[in-house]
Amino acid sequence: xxxxxxxxxxxxxxxxxxxxxxxxxxxxxxxxxxxxxxxxxxxxxxxxxxxxxxxxxxxxxxxxxxxxxxxxxxxxxxxxxxxxxxxxxxxxxxxxxxxxxxxxxxxxxxxxxxxxxxxxxxxxxxxxxxxxxxxxxxxxxxxxxxxxxxxxxxxxxxxxxxxxxxxxxxxxxxxxxxxxxxxxxxxxxxxxxxxxxxxxxxxxxxxxxxxxxxxxxxxxxxxxxxxxxxxxxxxxxxxxxxxxxxxxxxxxxxxxxxxxxxxxxxxxxxxxxxxxxxxxxxxxxxxxxxxxxxxxxxxxxxxxxxxxxxxxxxxxxxxxxxxxxxxxxxxxxxxxxxxxxxxxxxxxxxxxxxxxxxxxxxxxxxxxxxxxxxxxxxxxxxxxxxxxxxxxxxxxxxxxxxxxxxxxxxxxxxx
Amino acid sequence: xxxxxxxxxxxxxxxxxxxxxxxxxxxxxxxxxxxxxxxxxxxxxxxxxxxxxxxxxxxxxxxxxxxxxxxxxxxxxxxxxxxxxxxxxxxxxxxxxxxxxxxxxxxxxxxxxxxxxxxxxxxxxxxxxxxxxxxxxxxxxxxxxxxxxxxxxxxxxxxxxxxxxxxxxxxxxxxxxxxxxxxxxxxxxxxxxxxxxxxxxxxxxxxxxxxxxxxxxxxxxxxxxxxxxxxxxxxxxxxxxxxxxxxxxxxxxxxxxxxxxxxxxxxxxxxxxxxx
Numbered sequence: 001x002x003x004x005x006x007x008x009x010x011x012x013x014x015x016x017x018x019x020x021x022x023x024x025x026x027x028x029x030x031x032x033x034x035x036x037x038x039x040x041x042x043x044x045x046x047x048x049x050x051x052x053x054x055x056x057x058x059x060x061x062x063x064x065x066x067x068x069x070x071x072x073x074x075x076x077x078x079x080x081x082x083x084x085x086x087x088x089x090x091x092x093x094x095x096x097x098x099x100x101x102x103x104x105x106x107x108x109x110x111x112x113x114x115x116x117x118x119x120x121x122x123x124x125x126x127x128x129x130x131x132x133x134x135x136x137x138x139x140x141x142x143x144x145x146x147x148x149x150x151x152x153x154x155x156x157x158x159x160x161x162x163x164x165x166x167x168x169x170x171x172x173x174x175x176x177x178x179x180x181x182x183x184x185x186x187x188x189x190x191x192x193x194x195x196x197x198x199x200x201x202x203x204x205x206x207x208x209x210x211x212x213x214x215x216x217x218x219x220x221x222x223x224x225x226x227x228x229x230x231x232x233x234x235x236x237x238x239x240x241x242x243x244x245x246x247x248x249x250x251x252x253x254x255x256x257x258x259x260x261x262x263x264x265x266x267x268x269x270x271x272x273x274x275x276x277x278x279x280x281x282x283x284x285x286x287x288x289x290x291x292x293x294x295x296x297x298x299x300x301x302x303x304x305x306x307x308x309x310x311x312x313x314x315x316x317x318x319x320x321x322x323x324x325x326x327x328x329x330x331x332x333x334x335x336x337x338x339x340x341x342x343x344x345x346x347x348x349x350x351x352x353x354x355x356x357x358x359x360x361x362x363x364x365x366x367x368x369x370x371x372x373x374x375x376x377x378x379x380x381x382x383x384x385x386x387x388x389x390x391x392x393x394x395x396x397x398x399x400x401x402x403x404x405x406x407x408x409x410x411x412x413x414x415x
Numbered sequence: 416x417x418x419x420x421x422x423x424x425x426x427x428x429x430x431x432x433x434x435x436x437x438x439x440x441x442x443x444x445x446x447x448x449x450x451x452x453x454x455x456x457x458x459x460x461x462x463x464x465x466x467x468x469x470x471x472x473x474x475x476x477x478x479x480x481x482x483x484x485x486x487x488x489x490x491x492x493x494x495x496x497x498x499x500x501x502x503x504x505x506x507x508x509x510x511x512x513x514x515x516x517x518x519x520x521x522x523x524x525x526x527x528x529x530x531x532x533x534x535x536x537x538x539x540x541x542x543x544x545x546x547x548x549x550x551x552x553x554x555x556x557x558x559x560x561x562x563x564x565x566x567x568x569x570x571x572x573x574x575x576x577x578x579x580x581x582x583x584x585x586x587x588x589x590x591x592x593x594x595x596x597x598x599x600x601x602x603x604x605x606x607x608x609x610x611x612x613x614x615x616x617x618x619x620x621x622x623x624x625x626x627x628x629x630x631x632x633x634x635x636x637x638x639x640x641x642x643x644x645x646x647x648x649x650x651x652x653x654x655x656x657x658x659x660x661x662x663x664x665x666x667x668x669x670x671x672x673x674x675x676x677x678x679x680x681x682x683x684x685x686x687x688x689x690x691x
Contacts (some may be wrong), residue, residue, distance in 0.1 A: 130443035
C-alpha cells in the first residue's frame, strides 16, 4: 500500500488576539518578558488591563490524502480552512502537530500574487509564474497556452494597470492554472470572473484532477466542490467535523446549525448578531392548523411562529428571509413592507407570519430572522437557523426553472 | 521526496540548497524592481547618473569651496568625495531597500511560499546595479584627473566591495526583520542614515579626526564603511597609504554584522506572515 501523499497529524494553530500580544521570540524579548510578567500581573490585578487571548484557529486536525485524490475542504467563514492551507503552504508555521508531504505543493491562495501594475501582461506572466514556482523554461513553453486561456492576446504589451478587472483576473488565473505540481492547493479563487470563465476554470481544475494530480480545494461554492471533489472535509471553528464522501459532507454542512420544525433560540446559537434588548426566543414552522411541520408542498399555506422577548407595549419590526441551498434569498417578508405595525402585547409575545400559498420549488430552504425596534435599529438576527423542505412529488408536478413558481393560466385563442 | 512541516523549534539553520533552487526568483524579482523604477519616466536610466553627479557638485561646492574641507593628502576634492559618496550611496541604498523589502512585499509574503531571505538579498542586488552604473562615473573621473589605480589597489578592491556588501546586508537583514513588527524602523532609518553619513569619512578624510582619537577608534570599529571608504581611496587614488589593519577590522566587523543579521532574520522570519 502506498503511503499517503499528505499526512496531517494533530495540527493546531494558535493566534494571540487582544491588546497584549506576545512578541515573537528573541533573547531580548525573553528577558524582558520575565521582568514584565511580574509587572503585568500586578497591573492586571489592580487595573483593568486587556489581556492577550489565545485563539485556536485550528485544533487537533488530522487526516490523510492519497495521491490523485480531489478533496474539498468546506466550512463556515472562520472555520480555519485558509489557516490550514497557509500551514500546508508553509506560509505560517503550526503551533502543534506535524504534516508529512511526499510531493511538491503549489498553492493558489490568491490570484495575481505579485502582479505589478506597472509591468505589461507579458512581463507579469513571467513574474507571476516565477513567484508561483515555475522555471523560466516552463513559462516560455506554456506561454501561448496561458495567453490563449486568458484571452488577452491583444493586450499583452500594455501595463496591467490598464486592464479591466475581468482581464486582470483571467490572466492571473491563466498563469496559475498552468502550474504543474504534484499537489495543487486552491483557496476560494473560483469566485472571480464571469460565469463563463468560472466554468472554464472549473474545467481546467477538473482536468488537473483527472490527470492524477492531488487537489485540495477550499470553496464556498458547493456546486463546484460537488463537481470537482470525490472527498469532503468539513471544518467548523477550527475542528474537523466530517471526513467522508463529498456529497455527504456538503449535505452535512448545509444542514449544520439548522433545526427543523421548531428551534429554541434563547441560548447561544451560531450565526447570531445583535445585542439589543429585544430578543428572538424561538421559531417554529407550522401548517394551517398550527401543527408543527417541516415538510410542505407547493401552494400550501406556511405559518411561521416567532417568539419575541422584550417589554410590553414596545413597537418592533420583524424580517424573515427564506434562502435556498445556494444561499440565494428567494423570499423576504417584513411587517413594515406589509404596512403592519407590531406592538408587544406582553413581555413575551408570539407573532405568526402567514404565507398563504408557498410559491417555492421543491428543495430545502433556510430561514433567517431579523428583529429590530420601532426605529428600525437591529436588536437580534439569527441566520439560517431553521430549515424546511418543499416536496411536491405527490402533486405530480416537476421543478420549474425559476427561483419561485407561480401558477400561470394558459388559454388557446379560439378560431 | 519527503519533508515535514512542524512547529519551529529553537535554532534554525540556513537552507542553502533551497536558496539555490529558488535562484530564478532572485533574478525575476531583481528584474522587476529595476524595470519598474523608470517606467513612465522621460529621463529613465539617466537618473542613475544625474543623481550622483549633481550631489557631488553641490557637496564639493559647500564642503570644499565654502567650508574648506580638504582631502588631506593632495587628492582633488571632487574625486576624493565621489569615491566616498559612491560607496556610501551603495550602503545607504541597500540598507534602505533591504530593510523595507519585507514590508513592501507583504502581500507576497502572506500568500506564497519562498525563502524569505530572497527579498532583502534581491534588494541588495539592485543596489549593486546602481553601484555599477555609478562606478562608471568614477572611472570617467579617474581618466579626467589622470589617475591610475595601483595594481594592489585593484586586487584588493573586490575584497573591499565584499566588505561593503556584508556590512549593508547584515544591517539590512536585521532592520528588515525589525521593521516587520516595529514600523518605527521605517521612520528612524532614513534619519539615522543621514546622521551616519556625517560619522563616516565621506565628505572628510579620516585624518581630520586625529585630534579625537576616541571618536576615531569608535568610528573605525563600529562602522566598517569608514574602513572601506578610506582604503578604496588609498587603493584607487594612490595618494595615501593603504591600511591593512583597518581592512582587517572592517572585514571582521562586517562579517560579524552579517552573521548576526542573517540569524536574527532566520529566527524571526517564520512569523512574518502573521505580523506583516
